[in-house]
Amino acid sequence: MxxxxxxxxxxxxxxxxxxxxxxxxxxxxxxxxxxxxxxxxxxxxxxxxxxxxxxxxxxxxxxxxxxxxxxxxxxxxxxxxxxxxxxxxxxxxxxxxxxxxxxxxxxxxxxxxxxxxxxxxxxxxxxxxxxxxxxxxxxxxxxxxxxxxxxxxxxxxxxxxxxxxxxxxxxxxxxxxxxxxxxATVPDSDRFFTGMDCYIHNVESLTGTWINSMGKAFAEKSNEICVKVFTNQIEDRLEADEQMMVASIMGGNSITYAQVGVCHALSYGLAVVLGTHHGVGNCIVFNQLEKYYPKGYQLFKEMQALQGVEIPSGITAGCSEEQFDQMVDVAWALEHMWNNVFGPDWEKHISKDEIKALFKKM
Missing domain, CATH: 3.40.50.1970 (Rossmann fold)
Structure with a gap:
């Protein structure tokens, strides 16, 4: 709601x-x-x-x-x-x-x-x-x-x-x-990372506590298109690109009427501390979120394999504890996102230590 x-x-x-x-x-x-x-x-x-x-x-x-x-x-x-x-x-x-x-x-x-x-x-x-x-x-x-x-x-x-x-x-x-x-000239990797931004925020809105019928309709149709495109069900590239433009419109509207969640909160932490670009950052984070979005994660991995795109790993390996704490603080401050994931009592369901552990896996 x-x-x-x-x-x-x-x-x-x-x-x-x-x-x-x-x-x-x-x-x-x-x-x-x-x-x-x-x-x-x-x-x-x-x-x-x-x-x-x-x-x-x-x-x-x-x-x-x-x-x-x-x-x-x-x-x-x-x-x-x-x-x-x-x-x-x-x-x-x-x-x-x-x-x-x-x-x-x-x-x-x-x-x-x-x-x-x-x-x-x-x-x-x-x-x-x-x-x-x-x-x-x-x-x-x-x-x-x-x-x-x-x-x-x-x-x-x-x-x-x-x-x-x-x-x-x-x-x-x-x-x-x-x-x-x-x-037409967008590289395959950029096309995937940007498309997955759409897919991921749809998954987050559909599984969130703030979802309503309007947001659900937009997100479901948007992700139906994302899956068709990134499981290679649409052979013509121009048609696929046109379809993804529609998916993007609907995905954008889905989070107007709902909200994003764990992935975007953590991705913001990577962006502020490491400057990680948004689409890539979302994929790096979502790669560690099977616990929170099991069905969405499984389909994400299938699309990644079909597109042959490598998701960066080890980007936090050289981070100091101070940097990890800063990432956690950035993510923790996004209360509206955590509220969408767990509800108003979200602080009872996740801790800063759990968030830091996720960052250390990236």
């Missing part, structure tokens, strides 16, 4: 289908006016030397382009830096913020668009409903499928002390453009 009433928001506009990217210029022009007539593009660094793709983007002379390094998780310090550069670029605010890439790039676009219109440091907005002002009109274009960031009300950020999202109705992108052709 959900413990607090909430009227949920979704993106206001969707554009879906092969070749949709060619219409981006039309979508941007609709939002420009006499005073706000320029655009900020945040683009995954992968496309920096992909002239064919860049030439398809309607980048004008007044526009500002950031190529986003995605090796690390989104950071509050960089959100502040991008915000300052945007405010210094023109005397007026941009009409549109475009985020094109995976979850990292889309979360940067969502968070930076909000910080342009809200004062202070982005770390001070990590939490629920702390944003006061609507941000810049944001269009996101996913180029991998699974994070759900394109429909999520959260922009997940790593700050100086915690990994926690800016979460509110304003964080939802205003518009999403889905073009499965953009997924």
């Amino acid at each position: 959900l413990y607090d009433f909430r009227s949920f928001v979704n993106p206001g506009h969707y554009a879906f289908g092969k070749g949709s990217l060619k219409h981006l210029g039309e979508l941007i022009e609709r939002r420009k006016n006499e005073n706000n007539d320029w655009t900020v593009f945040m683009i995954d660094h992968y496309f920096q030397d992909k002239k064919e793709t860049l030439d398809r983007l309607p980048i004008g002379e007044k526009d500002l382009v950031f190529f986003i390094e995605t090796k690390d998780e989104p950071k509050t310090t960089l959100v502040n830096k991008y915000r300052d550069q945007i405010l210094a670029h023109q005397t007026t605010l941009p009409a549109v913020m475009v985020g094109m890439g995976g979850g990292t790039t889309m979360d940067y676009a969502k968070a930076t668009g909000l910080m342009v219109t809200n004062p202070g440091d982005s770390k001070d907005y990590q939490g629920l409903d702390l944003i006061k002002n609507e941000g810049i009109y944001t269009i996101v274009i996913p180029t991998v499928s699974g994070t759900g960031a394109e429909v999520s009300m959260t922009a997940v950020l790593s700050g100086p002390e915690k990994k926690l999202g800016i979460k509110c109705d304003y964080t939802i992108p205003n518009e999403v453009l889905f073009d499965p052709e953009l997924l």
